[in-house]
Amino acid sequence: MPGLEDLYREIILDHYKSPRNRGSLEPPAVRSEGHNPLCGDEIEVFLIVKDGIVDDIKIGGQGCSISQSSASMMSAAVKGKPVEQARALIHRFKHMMSIDEGGEEPDTSAPLGDLEALQGVVKFPVRIKCAVLSWNTLAEALDIAAE
Amino acid sequence: MPGLEDLYREIILDHYKSPRNRGSLEPPAVRSEGHNPLCGDEIEVFLIVKDGIVDDIKIGGQGCSISQSSASMMSAAVKGKPVEQARALIHRFKHMMSIDEGGEEPDTSAPLGDLEALQGVVKFPVRIKCAVLSWNTLAEALDIAAE
Amino acid sequence: MSFDVQKVRADFPVLAELINDKPLVYLDSANTSQKPNAVIDAMTQFMQHGYAPTNRSAYQLAADATDKFEGARAKVATFINAPKVHEVLYTKNATEALNLIVRSWGTANLSAGDAVVLTHMEHHANIVPWQMLAAERGFTIRWVPLTSDGLLDLSNLDTLLDGAKAFSFTAMSNVLGTINPTAALCAAAHKAGAIAIVDACQAVPHMPTDVQAWGADFVTFSSHKMVGPSGLGILWGRESLLDAMPPFLGGGNMISDVKLEGFTYAELPAKFEAGTQPVIEAIGLGAAVDYLTAIGMDNVRAHEQDITVLALNSLNDRFGSDITIHGSTDAALRGATISFAYRDVHPHDISQVLDQNNVCVRAGHHCAKPLMRLLGANATVRASFYLYNTPSDVTALCDALSEAGDFFTL
């Protein structure tokens, strides 16, 4: 059985205790909401897309250390990046979480940075949903912004 | 395991092959219908009650040897008898079939005649429903006639 | 793999039972099938060593149980070639699956003036739910008639389907054994703009099933008829239809959020799986699917076809004009479910004599009263064979039947 250290890397606990981009944005920012019906975790993603770029992003809601740190890292990773790159990152992250959505194998050449620390979650299948919640919610927000 | 002779006494096969009071009656005779949803057997009871007496009774429908012979014997046993006596016989017959409907223990002093032959059915629990179908249908007809 | 019926029989402990010193001749598999050790053991092992809640708690034991439970769903999906695993829904039996379709899809799609097409050979499970909703909504039910040899009479199918919203039919009759041309019927439904619902209760256990090759929209069947446990049925449905339907039962697991003012529901499959699911049963069904897959559904079908030929020939040879076999005489058009009448002896009395010889058949209307009326019978004797039945079971049936003949011709 994998140990707690495999799951709770230091960088994860750091994001959990000091979440990045925490807060909310007023309209015209778009908002989407995700629930983990299993455990009650909730995530809100507020997003401003300008000229194909994730101009600003804020994260609300509550959840466990895994869902919160994943959301925090995600916000840091996509802020200021082109929408296409954000979408590619969602695909790559879910792939890392062993969620196969079909489509092409993601390009794994670019470094993942802090997100690398979440790799250990795969060994705890129940927590994959925690890690992925914010990413699904971001995908929805990007869809809304594209409408 | 009880043998076939326990179930199919000669007198039963006789009633099956030469059913008594087979046919139908026109209104004002009352009519009731019974189904055995288990096997598809159907019984029709046509009944004329006059001055508290079962003045006439006819039996229609189709079914196995047990349900048909039971209906035939029943018709012979109640025809010309006071309604009260017919009801008492229903109670007694169901009691013999080990169906407890509460109420008083039936009076078993009078001889049962041909009906005695159906005693063996109790050893074949699945067939009890066959034997009792016509009796339940008669009870319903008596209720309708009493309205 | 070569098929060895004696090897198969050794997997089913009940078939080794002696009742009054005589072996059991189980010919009631169209009703419900016996269970092999693989299924019994999978359930027992799970209860002894791994029982835990699924899709709720986060600890390892619960995660493992969830994996097994969801793994069984994936096995079923593969077994019937479902495009997506989450299109496979657990229900309590095929009956509930059909009620779910009628209630959920039907309520959203059927109103007065609409029509639904059924056939004259349907099981009550594919009749009564439609009648219940029709009584509320006022739509019409149309019936595909039968030919004299127990096949669907398709000569007027296009007229019957004209303007209909759904065509719901059995892939194989549980009384006549008739195997219907499912793919063609689905195509005819679609041509008319109707959805196609296949009651596959008698098909999935007995022949290879490919819901995509059928082109069906919904397919239902029961675990207990395919060597799996009771308490579990399967509804497969096209994702696009399931997504558009309202939920059926409300409660835990099927929700996304619940407030005092109302609820929002979860994604497939949870949306249609309210409350604690038949978990032990799903694991049993997973083992059943593995078992049947290892034997090969082609082999099962071939074996049953052999038995059918033998049984039809033996019954005709030995009883000639004393026996009337309902349905087709062509084993290629039918499964190993054989209903018959024997002289004028009532089926219930025949089954009694057969039972005295441990030959287990069903005597009755087989939950298909409209069909029985068409046959002009209140009841038939039905002998139904499965992968574990042998030529000597056919002999036992014939021997017991001639005993019944003797007894009732005293």
Place this chain on the structure above:
Amino acid sequence: MSFDVQKVRADFPVLAELINDKPLVYLDSANTSQKPNAVIDAMTQFMQHGYAPTNRSAYQLAADATDKFEGARAKVATFINAPKVHEVLYTKNATEALNLIVRSWGTANLSAGDAVVLTHMEHHANIVPWQMLAAERGFTIRWVPLTSDGLLDLSNLDTLLDGAKAFSFTAMSNVLGTINPTAALCAAAHKAGAIAIVDACQAVPHMPTDVQAWGADFVTFSSHKMVGPSGLGILWGRESLLDAMPPFLGGGNMISDVKLEGFTYAELPAKFEAGTQPVIEAIGLGAAVDYLTAIGMDNVRAHEQDITVLALNSLNDRFGSDITIHGSTDAALRGATISFAYRDVHPHDISQVLDQNNVCVRAGHHCAKPLMRLLGANATVRASFYLYNTPSDVTALCDALSEAGDFFTL
């Protein structure tokens, strides 16, 4: 009979499992309970030696199976002191039982302008079905609030019940452990002219149940929480109400006759039991009822009360103001289900550390989101004890909890 928890534990094979060389500490019985050998064996034996259809076929094997299946119904009736055996209906789980009541009784009795009363501590299974029907029918749902120590606030009950048609409530909260005054609540409902529906999922497994002493009209519970198998629930209802209700699911077994033009339905209990029933499961539940009866439900309740006192004291002693236990502190008013918050560590993270020590608890909303909102939490940790838990399980919980505290205060 004297109660010996070590003897009880020996009946449950999974409790002897070692995971990573450490024993299993199963504290999730409010979710679903473990199964004793008596239940596992009854199911296995039946599948190995006596499996057959029930209430359909006439041969001996089928008659014996029917006797066992109906015998289990009689055992359940005795267990809850139901006046009549045929008032006990098999469903797939408590959730289906509640949906059946809402759909069948509710459709016949509720329309716009009517009101139904629920409480703030209900499980989703006793909320969502009402919301679904309310959305169609336009009746109102009223909510009994809670006091700060997690009891029902009954100060306005009569006003809430005024003009209501039904009062549906849990006998014991699956989150707070609160035991509600069921008999008094049923009486209050009747005084107001409403029927009383008791969700007894958390009561029947843990204390003696007498539906007549309660004076309830409907009572629902699940087999899997009372050491029985999954895939089976029970609905008990008063005969007069059940007789007056329309059927719920349509299909085989629930009919009296079926014609093309429509159907007539069967008597109780068949009327509400469409399709092949959970037969193996019913036989398992019968064995579960025998098992619990032999131990004595008074003994079960007494044992759980002892464990509750110990757990409440231990948690408070060891964690003081670091822990917030929801619900009443009086063990006489509650069952052995204890929800708590520990500092600001998220319940999911706590359960992870606990799991590392094989301590199985549930972290989440426990299918009671309206209650969670009231508690101001998205989730709680819930440890729930049953007849097989010991004082050392309490110690294991506390030890693991302090490890979690250490880990998250790095």
